[in-house]
Amino acid sequence: MSPPLLGVGEDEGHSNAMLLASLASLERMCKNGSDLKEQNYMGLSDCSSVDSSNISITSKDNSGRGLNLKATELRLGIPGSRSPERNSEPCPLNSVKLDEKLLFPLCPMKTVVTGNKRGFSDAMDGYTEGKDISTLEVNLTPLPRPSVNPNVKVGSAKEKPATQPAKMKEAMSQNAVEEIPHNKSENILNHVNRANNEKSAPATKAQVVGWPPIRQFRKSTLASASKNTEEVDGKTSGTALFVKVSMDGAPYLRKVDLKTYSAYQELSSSLEKKFSGFTINQYASHGAPSKEMLVESKLNNLLRGSEYVLTYEDKDGDWMLVGDVPWEMFINTCKRLRIMKSSDAIGLAPRAVEKMSRQKIAT
Amino acid sequence: MDPKLKKTKDSSSNSANSPDSTHSSFPFPDEVLERVLSLLHSHKDRSSVSLVCKDWYNAERWTRTKLFIGNCYSVSPEIVARRFPRIKSVTLKGKPRFSDFNLVPQYWGADVHSWLVMFAKVYPFLEELRLKRMTLSDESLKFLATSFPGFKALSLLSCDGFSTDGLKAIATHCKNLTELDIQENGIDDFGGGWLSSFSENCSSLEVLNFASLSSDVSFDALEKLVRRCKSLRILKVNKSISLDQLQQLLVHAPQLIELGTGSFQQELTPWQYEDLETAFSNCKNLQALSGLWEATSLHLPVLYAACASLTFLNLSYAALQSGELAKLVAHSPNLRRLWVLDTVGDKGLEAVGSSCPLLEELRVFPADPYELDLHHGVTEAGFLAVSHGCRKLHYVLYFCRQMTNAAVATIVLNCPDFTHFRLCIMNPGEPDYLTNEPMDEAFGAVVKTCTNLRRLAVSGLLTDLTFKYIGKYAKNLETLSVAFAGSSDRGMQCVLQGCPKLRKLEIRDSPFGNAALLSGVEKYETMRSLWMSACNVTMSACRLLAKDMPRLNVEVMRDEGSDDRQADKVYVYRSVAGPRRDAPPFVLSL
Numbered sequence: 001m002s003p004p005l006l007g008v009g010e011d012e013g014h015s016n017a018m019l020l021a022s023l024a025s026l027e028r029m030c031k032n033g034s035d036l037k038e039q040n041y042m043g044l045s046d047c048s049s050v051d052s053s054n055i056s057i058t059s060k061d062n063s064g065r066g067l068n069l070k071a072t073e074l075r076l077g078i079p080g081s082r083s084p085e086r087n088s089e090p091c092p093l094n095s096v097k098l099d100e101k102l103l104f105p106l107c108p109m110k111t112v113v114t115g116n117k118r119g120f121s122d123a124m125d126g127y128t129e130g131k132d133i134s135t136l137e138v139n140l141t142p143l144p145r146p147s148v149n150p151n152v153k154v155g156s157a158k159e160k161p162a163t164q165p166a167k168m169k170e171a172m173s174q175n176a177v178e179e180i181p182h183n184k185s186e187n188i189l190n191h192v193n194r195a196n197n198e199k200s201a202p203a204t205k206a207q208v209v210g211w212p213p214i215r216q217f218r219k220s221t222l223a224s225a226s227k228n229t230e231e232v233d234g235k236t237s238g239t240a241l242f243v244k245v246s247m248d249g250a251p252y253l254r255k256v257d258l259k260t261y262s263a264y265q266e267l268s269s270s271l272e273k274k275f276s277g278f279t280i281n282q283y284a285s286h287g288a289p290s291k292e293m294l295v296e297s298k299l300n301n302l303l304r305g306s307e308y309v310l311t312y313e314d315k316d317g318d319w320m321l322v323g324d325v326p327w328e329m330f331i332n333t334c335k336r337l338r339i340m341k342s343s344d345a346i347g348l349a350p351r352a353v354e355k356m357s358r359q360k361i362a363t
Numbered sequence: 364m365d366p367k368l369k370k371t372k373d374s375s376s377n378s379a380n381s382p383d384s385t386h387s388s389f390p391f392p393d394e395v396l397e398r399v400l401s402l403l404h405s406h407k408d409r410s411s412v413s414l415v416c417k418d419w420y421n422a423e424r425w426t427r428t429k430l431f432i433g434n435c436y437s438v439s440p441e442i443v444a445r446r447f448p449r450i451k452s453v454t455l456k457g458k459p460r461f462s463d464f465n466l467v468p469q470y471w472g473a474d475v476h477s478w479l480v481m482f483a484k485v486y487p488f489l490e491e492l493r494l495k496r497m498t499l500s501d502e503s504l505k506f507l508a509t510s511f512p513g514f515k516a517l518s519l520l521s522c523d524g525f526s527t528d529g530l531k532a533i534a535t536h537c538k539n540l541t542e543l544d545i546q547e548n549g550i551d552d553f554g555g556g557w558l559s560s561f562s563e564n565c566s567s568l569e570v571l572n573f574a575s576l577s578s579d580v581s582f583d584a585l586e587k588l589v590r591r592c593k594s595l596r597i598l599k600v601n602k603s604i605s606l607d608q609l610q611q612l613l614v615h616a617p618q619l620i621e622l623g624t625g626s627f628q629q630e631l632t633p634w635q636y637e638d639l640e641t642a643f644s645n646c647k648n649l650q651a652l653s654g655l656w657e658a659t660s661l662h663l664p665v666l667y668a669a670c671a672s673l674t675f676l677n678l679s680y681a682a683l684q685s686g687e688l689a690k691l692v693a694h695s696p697n698l699r700r701l702w703v704l705d706t707v708g709d710k711g712l713e714a715v716g717s718s719c720p721l722l723e724e725l726r727v728f729p730a731d732p733y734e735l736d737l738h739h740g741v742t743e744a745g746f747l748a749v750s751h752g753c754r755k756l757h758y759v760l761y762f763c764r765q766m767t768n769a770a771v772a773t774i775v776l777n778c779p780d781f782t783h784f785r786l787c788i789m790n791p792g793e794p795d796y797l798t799n800e801p802m803d804e805a806f807g808a809v810v811k812t813c814t815n816l817r818r819l820a821v822s823g824l825l826t827d828l829t830f831k832y833i834g835k836y837a838k839n840l841e842t843l844s845v846a847f848a849g850s851s852d853r854g855m856q857c858v859l860q861g862c863p864k865l866r867k868l869e870i871r872d873s874p875f876g877n878a879a880l881l882s883g884v885e886k887y888e889t890m891r892s893l894w895m896s897a898c899n900v901t902m903s904a905c906r907l908l909a910k911d912m913p914r915l916n917v918e919v920m921r922d923e924g925s926d927d928r929q930a931d932k933v934y935v936y937r938s939v940a941g942p943r944r945d946a947p948p949f950v951l952s953l
Contacts, residue, residue, distance in 0.1 A: 210464030210871070211846065212732045212762060212789045215521065217547040217575055221656075221680055222704070222730055251633060252661050 247339035439940035440481035452491035504529030508536035516542035523549030534560035542570035555580030599623025613642035624654035644668030653677035670694035689714030705740035712745030716752030724758035743770035750777035771805035785820035791847035807832035820844035830854035834861025855879035877904035892936035909953035
């Protein structure tokens with residue numbers, strides 16, 4: 001650990017001494033080196049070294065502790081590695097968090113979570129072999145080099161830096177580390193293991209240009225299509241509540257968004273409109289409404305007087321008559337709607353209605 | 364291939380151009396030879412024929428009517444004009460494939476205009492032009508439309524630089540147009556008026572595909588066009604055409620073989636629904652179906668009647684759920700090709716496996732490519748299910764978020780006839796999610812088992828071992844796509860040294876450097892092209908390659924702000940035309 005290297009990151013503006021301290025503590029903490037092994041992978045450990053001999057990290061195993069040390073110290077000098085919310089708290093007690101923030105500065109670059117257990121060293125081998133030292137040096141010095149890899153688009157809202165620390169912390173704790181290469185050459189080192197992480201935490205990730213390899217036309221078409229789908233299925237939480245509406249005898253079902261109505265009357269008139277094609281033209285005059293149906297429920301009356309009864313299936317799977325409960329409760333319990341023929345509903349509606357009417361009379 | 368041709372090719376390969384050796388042994392007069400050769404259509408066969416001897420070379424060049432140029436910069440219009448006097452149909456491909464994914468800057472080139480100028484001079488009777496990844500302007504389209512009186516067929520795939528005004532010129536001037544096929548281009552859509560530019564006399568259309576255009580066309584014009592073009596066999600409309608409009612079109616064109624619907628979402632009255640159903644069931648020749656934008660379970664049943672004869676179903680713009688797909692494929696037992704979105708999930712693919720035993724090609728596209736949540740999309744289970752039920756599968760393009768080595772090994776055991784295996788595990792460097800190991804063994808299994816493999820795209824966490832396998836076993840491999848893979852130069856070297864039939868190698872974001880690049884120095888002239896971007900190649904190696912191989916064009920594009928020594932994007936291709944003369948400033952021809 002040579003202090004001079006730390007000084008390279010002069011644009012960092014942080015107290016190097018603090019970093020030294022934290023690094024030292026980090027080393028002490030991660031004695032087993034497994035965490036640091038992953039960190040080790042960051043090309044920074046290679047490219048930040050000024051002389052090529054350091055790049056002889058060609059050992060096929062991740063065992064070198066010395067690598068860990070190098071990794072921790074060399075990582076400091078990354079230009080363009082400013083994080084907007086970089087926490088300047090240097091306290092070693094916060095070492096895990098600190099390490100993440102300082103050692104993995106949040107810049108709007110490709111972020112890939114690394115893992116261990118892979119032939120990383122292989123990746124590093126390949127990476128180092130053909131690498132120009134000069135490029136590596138560039139990584140170190142605060143040259144006017146854009147910190148954003150032109151090949152890497154800044155991530156979408158998902159990758160706001162604000163969310164990263166938490167995720168990274170989680171990542172750390174799950175024995176994986178989030179990487180922030182800032183050089184396209186480091187993209188190579190992004191073959192990393194996110195497997196464990198992915199399942200548990202919705203990892204943030206900046207978009208890579210041209211990846212996944214999908215043509216522009218398809219991408220833009222799907223983008224708009226997925227928005228439509230989401231709306232229709234009500235996946236977008238809370239903004240829509242679509243339920244299926246079936247009508248006996250109709251060839252197809254409809255869907256209505258219950259949230260767009262505030263009362264039963266609105267619902268029934270909307271349904272009337274939607275299914276008018278059937279009733280008016282195909283099921284016109286069918287005789288006098290059965291008296292049993294004409295009782296109590298105002299809703300039934302609205303539904304063309306009598307031919308049909310509007311029912312719904314509630315959370316328990318029971319078919320209930322629409323109109324019994326307050327609207328809010330109805331929305332919360334309704335799973336689907338069915339416009340039943342009155343003849344089918346004989347077993348259902350009258351009893352319910354009678355029961356209700358009896359209750360009303362009683363109260 | 365004709366055994367006689369093969370035999371003579373072998374025996375004469377040493378004396379390809381010696382004037383005296385063959386004339387006496389082949390008693391055919393030129394006319395007969397030409398007559399025979401005119402029956403050859405495959406350009407590969409024709410290339411072989413032209414190498415036999417000078418006579419055959421001449422006979423071949425006089426009888427060739429279809430020109431295929433896989434890389435527009437590999438040859439120049441002048442050279443082509445000199446060699447082939449009688450061309451009626453041209454297929455030209457331009458930019459490297461990675462330009463589809465925004466890796467090639469705009470104004471890179473591949474402009475077709477100089478070709479058109481030459482064609483107008485030398486091939487005034489040109490009838491067909493098929494362009495892929497070329498740039499063409501409205502002026503070029505207008506020039507095309509007015510320079511070739513007999514022009515019949517225009518097909519533009521993944522091209523850019525033009526607008527609907529150019530299409531208007533085509534519709535207006537090409538009186539004998541039989542084919543207008545516009546697919547997925549970077550086109551400026553100024554409105555659908557171009558469709559109305561077809562003359563009232565135009566009744567020759569056989570193929571009309573404007574599915575990828577966005578603006579509304581005049582339905583009236585379209586309907587009239589469809590009505591009078593009795594030979595129309597392929598019709599693919601865009602989203603602006605509604606379901607009831609589609610029904611009206613179908614009534615006029617029940618002879619359609621391929622149909623691309625418009626938007627498949629509309630409030631229909633029951634009669635409209637029935638009419639649509641009837642219209643579909645009347646299309647007895649329908650083999651391919653696409654479009655189906657916004658299709659839902661509401662309207663899909665109208666298709667059931669037509670599904671029985673379908674061999675190609677393209678649902679890649681319809682975000683169907685598993686149940687919807689299951690019902691659809693249950694009616695489509697004759698499917699050979701299926702394209703879907705991964706919204707159908709593994710369950711949907713299971714249904715495919717059980718319903719479509721004749722399936723040969725499957726493409727599963729991601730509905731939300733940037734979504735990281737593993738609960739969406741398809742996994743190895745879906746692929747496995749298809750492989751169990753569809754033993755004839757030989758082409759797959761599969762986007763997924765997780766895969767295992769074991770699954771792929773089983774899949775290729777089930778389906779050993781893969782010719783095209785394109786697996787895209789969407790997170791770069793993703794290992795086998797069960798074992799955490801690299802995906803080397805998966806692709807190893809693919810190349811070992813599938814001896815007919817011609818195209819391979821790899822993904823996931825891969826070390827050099829994958830490439831060692833590829834070099835060792837993939838003896839028929841022609842196209843290889845690599846991204847975020849490999850550990851060292853050794854990987855690329857194995858491929859370059861081991862795959863004798865390799866023609867196209869495209870690599871991005873992989874740790875292959877100068878040694879790898881230079882190890883292929885003997886190989887690149889046998890290939891169409893090599894693309895390497897975001898690898899470890901430097902300018903010095905590129906210069907060396909360019910110097911050593913004068914018949915290779917070595918072009919470098921540098922990213923903004925990158926080091927002078929770094930060769931960020933390298934494109935190497937063989938050419939008899941020398942370095943490009945139209946290269947923009949950001950393309951360095953070395």
